[in-house]
Amino acid sequence: MIFPLMLFNSLDRKAYGNRIFDPVISELISLESNGITFQDRTIYFVLSVCVGDNKGINSMLGFTESFSSNYWCRFCTLKKDILQKSLTESPSYLRDKRNYEIHLKSKSSKETGIVSECNFNVLRDFHAVENYSVDVMHDIFEGILNLEISLIILSYIRTEKYFTIDDINNRINFFDYGHIHNLNRPPQLCLDNLKTLKIRYSASEMMVFSKYLGIIIGDWIPENDSKWELFKILMEIIKIILSDSISNSMISQLEILITEHHKMFVEIFQLPLRPKHHLMLHYPRVIRNIGPLTQVWSMRFESKHKVFKEIARSTKSRTNICLSILKRYTLKQKTDFETFNISQKIKSFGPKIQNYSQMFKKLLNEDKDVEFYKWISFCNVIIKANVVLEIGHNGEYTQYGLVEEIGFSKANSKVYVFLKKMNTLYYDCNRFCDIVELINEKQAIILTHGFIKTYNLIHFNSLNMVL
Numbered sequence: 001m002i003f004p005l006m007l008f009n010s011l012d013r014k015a016y017g018n019r020i021f022d023p024v025i026s027e028l029i030s031l032e033s034n035g036i037t038f039q040d041r042t043i044y045f046v047l048s049v050c051v052g053d054n055k056g057i058n059s060m061l062g063f064t065e066s067f068s069s070n071y072w073c074r075f076c077t078l079k080k081d082i083l084q085k086s087l088t089e090s091p092s093y094l095r096d097k098r099n100y101e102i103h104l105k106s107k108s109s110k111e112t113g114i115v116s117e118c119n120f121n122v123l124r125d126f127h128a129v130e131n132y133s134v135d136v137m138h139d140i141f142e143g144i145l146n147l148e149i150s151l152i153i154l155s156y157i158r159t160e161k162y163f164t165i166d167d168i169n170n171r172i173n174f175f176d177y178g179h180i181h182n183l184n185r186p187p188q189l190c191l192d193n194l195k196t197l198k199i200r201y202s203a204s205e206m207m208v209f210s211k212y213l214g215i216i217i218g219d220w221i222p223e224n225d226s227k228w229e230l231f232k233i234l235m236e237i238i239k240i241i242l243s244d245s246i247s248n249s250m251i252s253q254l255e256i257l258i259t260e261h262h263k264m265f266v267e268i269f270q271l272p273l274r275p276k277h278h279l280m281l282h283y284p285r286v287i288r289n290i291g292p293l294t295q296v297w298s299m300r301f302e303s304k305h306k307v308f309k310e311i312a313r314s315t316k317s318r319t320n321i322c323l324s325i326l327k328r329y330t331l332k333q334k335t336d337f338e339t340f341n342i343s344q345k346i347k348s349f350g351p352k353i354q355n356y357s358q359m360f361k362k363l364l365n366e367d368k369d370v371e372f373y374k375w376i377s378f379c380n381v382i383i384k385a386n387v388v389l390e391i392g393h394n395g396e397y398t399q400y401g402l403v404e405e406i407g408f409s410k411a412n413s414k415v416y417v418f419l420k421k422m423n424t425l426y427y428d429c430n431r432f433c434d435i436v437e438l439i440n441e442k443q444a445i446i447l448t449h450g451f452i453k454t455y456n457l458i459h460f461n462s463l464n465m466v467l
C-alpha cells in the first residue's frame with residue numbers, strides 16, 4: 001500500500017532546496033521519538049530507505065544531480081574516468097560516515113560529489129551513505145537493456161545481416177504474447193531509434209520484449225555469437241535481480257556475472273561503461289543490505305504517479321494544485337478502502353462451464369461438489385485453459401502442466417486446476433526457454449496462496465516451448 005507523504009511544486013523545490021522536506025522530517029522525528037500509541041501500545045517508526053530514480057535520490061540525499069560530473073556516484077567516490085572502466089566494486093572507495101563528514105567539511109562538491117548535507121541525516125537510524133536503494137526499472141529496463149538491445153539489433157541488421165528491420169518487425173507483430181503479456185506487447189522497432197540507441201519502449205514493454213527476444217530472433221543467431229552471449233549474461237543478471245528471494249550464492253553469482261558482462265560489453269562495443277553500468281556493480285551490496293530489488297524499484301511508484309497526473313489534468317483550479325490533488329486522492333482512497341473486498345482480491349471467477357470433462361470429476365473422489373469455470377483470478381493471476389503452470393522441480397528441470405479446466409469447491413473453498421502434465425526435455429540456451437512435450441497423464445492440483453508462476457506455451461518449429 002502506497003500513501004502520499006508530501007506533494008510539492010518543482011519550482012518551490014528550486015526556491016527552497018531540500019529545506020522543502022523539513023515538514024516531513026519533523027513528522028518522522030516525532031514518529032521515531034514519540035511513536036503512535038494504539039490500544040495501550042506505542043509503535044515507533046524508523047525511516048529505513050528513501051527510494052526513487054537516480055536523479056531524484058541523488059538530489060534528495062544532497063549528492064550531485066549531474067551524472068557527467070566527476071564524483072556522481074552516491075555509493076562510492078571513484079572518479080568518472082575510472083568508473084567508465086571499472087568492472088568490480090572497489091570497497092576502499094565506498095562512501096561511509098567518516099569520509100562523508102570530511103567531504104562535507106571540504107565544501108568542494110566538484111571534488112566530492114556532495115552538494116549539501118542530507119537533511120534526513122538528523123533522523124536517528126538514517127544516513128545518506130547507508131541508503132541502500134537502486135532503481136532496476138530505470139537502470140535496467142529503461143537504461144542498460146534498452147541500450148544493449150539497440151546496439152545488438154542494429155549490428156545484426158547492418159553488420160552481420162542476420163535479418164532486416166522488416167523481418168524482426170514481422171515477428172514482433174505476429175508473436176503470440178499470450179494473455180499474460182498482451183497488455184504490454186512491444187510496438188514495432190524503428191531503425192532511426194536504433195541508430196540513436198534508444199528504443200521507444202516503456203519499461204514494461206521492454207520487460208516483455210527482452211523476455212521473448214530469444215524466441216523471436218534466437219533461430220537466426222549462430223551459436224557462440226559474442227553479442228548474443230552478452231545478451232544471455234544480461235538476462236541471467238536480470239533473472240537474479242528480479243527474484244523474490246535471493247540466496248547468498250545467488251548474490252555471489254550476480255557479482256561474477258556483472259563483471260563478466262561489463263568486460264564483454266567494453267570488448268565488443270569498444271564503448272565506455274555508462275553510469276547505469278556502474279550502479280549495477282553496487283547491486284550485490286544493496287541486495288545484501290535490503291533484500292530483493294523489486295521491493296524498492298520505481299515501478300509501483302510510477303504507476304501511482306499516473307493517478308496523481310490524471311487528477312491534475314482533470315482539475316481546473318490552479319490556486320493550490322497540490323492541495324487539490326491530495327484532497328481528491330484521499331477521498332478516492334477512502335472509497336477504495338470502503339469497497340475493498342479481500343476475498344475478491346484473492347479469487348474471483350469467470351462464467352461457469354457446463355460441459356466439463358467427467359474425467360476430472362473422477363480425479364476428485366473426495367469432493368464431488370465442484371463447479372467448473374472459464375477462468376479464475378487467483379491472487380491477481382488469471383488462470384484459464386492453455387496457460388502453463390509451474391508445478392514442481394525434478395532436481396534437473398522445472399516441471400510444468402498445461403491447464404485444461406478450473407474448478408472450485410464451495411464445500412471446502414478449494415480451487416482445483418486440472419492439468420495435462422508436461423515432460424521437460426532440455427533448456428534451449430539460444431532461445432532462453434524450456435523445451436517440453438505433453439504427456440498423456442492428467443493431474444489435479446489444489447491452488448494455494450503460495451507463489452503461482454504462469455507461463456505462455458509457444459509453438460515453434462513443431463516443438464512446444466515454455467518460458
Ligand SMILES: [Zn+2]
Nearest residue numbers: 073075076077
Ligand atoms: Zn559507485
